[in-house]
Amino acid sequence: MRTSHDLELVHVTKRYAGGAVAVADVSHLFVGGRYVCLLGPSGCGKSSTLRMIAGHETVTEGQIVLAGKEVAQLPPAKRGTAMMFQSYALFPHLSVIDNVAFSLKMKGVDAVERRQEAGKLLELVDMTKLADRLPAQLSGGQQQRVALARALITKPQILLLDEPLSALDPFLRIRMRAELKKLQRELKISFLHVTHGQDEALALADEIVVMNAGKIEQAGPAREVFNAPTTEFVARFMGGHNVLSLPQGRFALRADDVRLATEGAEAVVTSVEYQGAHVALTARAAGDQEVLVLIPEAIFFSDPKYPGDAVRLAWDASRLHKLSA
């Protein structure tokens, strides 16, 4: 599975001056040419990991290998990475085209040639018409496209995106994430995208890497991480899962795999929430366990339940996933 554009973290640790550990001995192989999401709650070390790969944060211990080259000690621009910042960090005093051409200007490329090159990138992100505007005159989505073009003009092997969609409103976020995915497919380079939104990660990622407390909890294809969480943290963070304590151990069970039946575990309905396609019913079962049940709305309303009703919960034993932690 290895390609020539792989990114590998080898026992990478980030310790701050005060002694706080942001990233603790993380090792992972990011296969080249894929869309990978680093997913986790705030403070889990995902941004620190990204910034270490980009070169904006020093690595305390360990190695970062990109395309067979150890890059941890190189300056950001010499690594083959490019970063897109959370707030886009466009230079406010430069026009769109000069923002995109900035890296070429730094290399000493003459004005005509660099503007021509920047024009191509603006075409790629569909911003040609606004080339002479200043960043302050652009909408959030347009600023993001410019930031993308500015990062891509350096011809990176891997594009690092730090919560790129968090500054956008919900509708734009969904549109821009489709564009990111499309762009990644066209460019065939790796995208490493940091996010705290599991829906964003599921929608975009070929591979999801879930982080918690400076460590990788689970990594794998999106469907695998969602369907077969290995730890309680992943099950709860991905959402839509129940974590059940049964005599045989702790298990994750998808909420839509639980059904109301005539036989099964006894429970009392505590709340009912209509969610459109589904109804989310919460019930309290033996041992004070809260169980979430997602029921297709047509089925629910053929026999509606109300808080206080006694119900029985059933599931296929094959749908239980044993949790290691």
Next chain:
Amino acid sequence: MDRILKSNNLTGWLLAAPLLLVLVVFLVIPVIVIVIVSFWQTTEFSIVPAFDLGNYEFLFGSAVTYDVFLNTFKYAFLTWAFTLGIGFTVAYFLAFHIRSQTMQIALALICTVPFWTSNIIRMISWIPFLGRNGLANSALLSMGVVDHPLDWLLFSDFAVILAFVHINTIFMVIPILNTMMRIDKSLIEAARDVGASGAQILWNIIIPLTKPGIMIGTIFVLTLVMGDFITVRFMSGSQSANVGRLISNDIGLLQYPSASATSVVLLLTVLVVVGGLMRVVDIRKEL
């Protein structure tokens, strides 16, 4: 009545009234008085209200005026260049090399410590240091750098510029620091990310974004230096003159109309300079 009180126009004027009153009484009226007096006639023993261009004719007819204005511009330019160099460096250090905000505030306050005493005292304190038998000369002599005391250290243009720079650098530091602190640190990371070196970041990102602060500091320093007379008098040992000293001398001789005429010309000169600067950089968005 109710409707009049509720009208936005009236409340606006009422809110602005106190400031307007202060400005009219303490700025507009005095300036008008100066302009009026500048047209009056004087003899050795009397001042006569009139509309007479004699003061201006004398002013523009005298070679001394041009020398003194030239000297004023020289002081202003040199002081500006040095305060800008020092002020930018200090502000840059505070804004980008000091990581903790507490430390930044503490150091910025230390920059203001010299202001705890009057600037005349600060100026005079240079005299024992720079004098013929002062600290600087004794140190240089004992180190063997020079074999006879340097005369140009005190009561010279050097001393004037030194004192001006000493007194006015803070007016450069504070506005530049203020604009630098507002520069998003991720812009610098972004520049480094696309391959800019430290010097390229300084030239292409930090200086352009600091321009409004530089401009505000420039206006402070230029107006303060061009209007000054006491520094020039003390530090040059009354051997050099600027426009401020011309005015002060006239006042000492009770030649108020002549002093007024010089003041009006100086005021217009400073306004033209500041107006020119404002055209170069738009500082309004910083205020």
